[in-house]
Amino acid sequence: MVDYPTDFAIPQPSGTFGAYCAGGHRDVEGWLEPSILTAITGFIAFQRAAGLPATFAEIGVHHGRFYLGLALAMGASSRGVAIDVFEAQHLNPDGSGKGNRQAFVSNMARLNVAADRQTIIAHDSRLVSPQQVISALGGQHVSIFSVDGAHTVEYTISDLELAAATIAECGIIIVDDLFNARWPGVIDGVLQWLRSKAGTFEMVVYGDNKGFIARSAVASAYRQMLVSGPARRFGAFHPVVFAGRPSLFARFADPRAAFPLGSDAEGAPEGRVDFCKGGAGAPLLGEGWAMPEKGGVWSIRREAKVALPTSYVARAATPLTITLQAFVPDGETQRLTVSAGGRSVFSEGVKTGVHTIMLGREELKRAGAQGAERIELTFGVERLFIPSAFSLGSDNRELGIRLVCCDA
Ligand SMILES: C[S@@+](CC[C@H](N)C(=O)[O-])C[C@H]1O[C@@H](n2cnc3c(N)ncnc32)[C@H](O)[C@@H]1O
Known part of the structure; x- marks a missing residue:
């Protein structure tokens, strides 16, 4: 049983992660609202306080824009699993992005993300087993699992199943393009999947093109962190009902607004x-x-x-x-x-x-x-x-x- 933390500090992004938040993410080709970097800073701090491992995985890496943001936010001791078909684009059923292993690896090196702490699985995500992901993390479960591969209904449901089977008790699944009109398969798949898991998983919060799903047992603790806890300055949050469960619609703040210079006494110049x-x-x-x-x-x-x-x-x-x-x-x-x-x-x-x-x-x-x-x-x-x-x-x-x- 996990004691959900309510009072903990959220560190100011610094070093390479600070630079990534400040605009460095744009040097990696891909798709990411910078405000999502604010959101993950809060989720990661919550998870550290709850004793979760610094582990993450992503289906649909492309050139690594979000994956490397997760790696930098989690720090040098983290371990990650990167799943993408990369050059085997005939396995990409709807043309969502176009992974490039070489570009991903060179971005990783440029940002000093340790290659030996990442496992690249160059497969169709439907062929990846939960055991493969967990053993790539040395037997640990995944604390943050980003789903951003193929955007059809079938792949969305299958990728959510893989994420749900591998995340830790307080883990978070982040789904990209939740309400993107170009990719209706995502919202269709998410709603079907959540309704099939009623009482087990729910949408904690969504906004800025991503949805954050967690087990129902921990979802309200995450929401409390956002609405009245340490991450309350991270955006504007509006209560809504999503797939029959309480949830939040968010506009997360840009990291430069969420972490103004001088807000962290230790880091103040x-x-x-x-x-x-x-x-x-x-x-x-x-x-x-x-x-x-x-x-x-x-x-x-x-x-x-x-x-x-x-x-x-x-x-x-x-x-x-x-x-x-x-x-x-x-x-x-x-x-x-x-x-x-x-x-x-x-x-x-x-x-x-x-x-x-x-x-x-x-x-x-x-x-x-x-x-x-x-x-x-x-x-x-x-x-x-x-x-x-x-x-x-x-x-x-x-x-x-x-x-x-x-x-x-
Ligand atoms: C929208 S892009 C991902 C963007 C990325 N997350 C970022 O931070 O910029 C989608 C990615 O999913 C990959 N993909 C497509 N179909 C896939 C499949 N069946 N299995 C694994 N990856 C797939 C594509 O190659 C592409 O790199």
Whole structure:
């Protein structure tokens, strides 16, 4: 018998997971609302407090966008099972996605997810047995099982059966495309399956294109965590009835809103925020950046955004100082602009090299919306350049600036 936890801490996403939440997931081809990363952070914390193992599985991995999010959220000690037909697309009955084993493996390596803790099962999901999944996890059950393979009624029901046969007592099954009009087989299969399991499994919560199913015995403890427990800031939750059982419709919060900088006392930065890999600035990065690296983070769009907490900007007694590296061919200049909340706060021609730019604190505060928790800075360049095209290494990405750090 498990004691369901009610009072436990949910850690701030940090390191590579923090960067993944802040936009790094977009570097992995696939489908995922970032707010789902907020949701799984809460579910995983609940499961850790209940003593569940750090184990997960997914049917339908594609290039790994959600799978790798689960791996990073669960941490280095986790173990996972990745099931996909990959290149054998003749076994994909309805053309939902197109797995690519090579892309999945290279994304795993790029994000430092340990390959020897993952088991890849390259089979039609209907041929995978519960024993195969459990023995791949060293005899442990699955704490989070994501169902996102073929989207027909028959596969949805069969994949839910595999998930139900392998999850731990407080495990969660996450079903993708629950209400996606393009894939009616999913909702049809889920409703048929849940009605056949009445009293055993139910929909805990759904929203942002995914449904979260658990055993009925634990479902209300999960809902309590969301509505009035440690995850209550994770979104807006509305009570509904789903397949005859109480459930919640959710709009989960983007991870950058759910985990504002400074909300975690231990992780709160002092004056300097670094935008390098593992730096405190990674969760603040919005659209337009690559994954943070050792020396900072490169913009890969002509506009790239950072959301600074208003409290962090206001804390400064002197102008905010941003250190960045511009990348322009030798001898050329290009205009670098910074706007805050849509208003221009900096505009200058820059040559290649490191620059320190100053942004007036009062001007930034004026640019922020009244009462807003964050001020969005947009860094703009006129053109992006590819280092390898100028014989500067083998980097084939189109790059703008490298953001290094911010001092307040
Ligand atoms: C919608 S994609 C999955 C998206 C992925 N979860 C993500 O995070 O982006 C569906 C995946 O299911 C795989 N698939 C299709 N039919 C399958 C089957 N019969 N057994 C296992 N995998 C299957 C496809 O190859 C594809 O990679």
